[in-house]
Amino acid sequence: MGRIDYNRRDRNPGPPDLSCPSCGRDDQVSAVPAVYQRGRGRVRERDHEGHWHTRTVMSPLAQSLRPVPEMKVWPCLLLVLGLPVPFFWLAALGFLVAEPGADSFSVLVLATVFGAVLLGPGVFLIVKHRRAVSGRAGAEALWQRGWYCERCGTVHYVGDPRARSLGEFRREVWTAGGYGQLVDRYPLV
Secondary structure (H helix, E strand, C coil): CCCCCCCCCCCCCCCCCCCCCCCCCCCCEEEHHHHHHHCEEEEEEECCCCCEEEEEEECHHHHHCCCCCCCCCHHHHHHHHHCHHHHHHHHHHHHHHCCCCCCHHHHHHHHHHHHHHHHHHHHHHHHHHHHHHHCHHHHHHHHHCEEEECCCCEEEECCCCCCECHHHHHHHHHHHHCCHHHCCCCCCC
């Protein structure tokens, strides 16, 4: 049986150094995902008709540390699912209104062109959304490695000697996800 050397120091190097590169301290350093979650909450409100609604609220810091841009799926989904209905009604109406000797092919072509014009933006938005969702894993992998210093208001990575502003951190994370072009559209709060 082999002998165990308990004096080896490389077995357990200890916890990583989380100190901030700007101030050199680690007493107010927290993981970026933890800071993000602390800044989110749900609020229940009653509207003027007496109905209760729950909505998510975010602190300005949590909005600045968001790993991905806010993507609204419902408009795309409603656009793609809702537009075929008028297309088919137009086609049916065209066949009903057309005179008995009229060319039904031209009515079908007109309905198809109308449907394509209406569906085009919806398909474009769905493709754009899917591309952004596919890059989310890369963005979140980089985002989860970040550490936020509350004293300096900067983000850094363990072992990296440079502290980043919130804007620089967001640009790095969103670029890793493939939607870095949206950084300017969503300014920091």
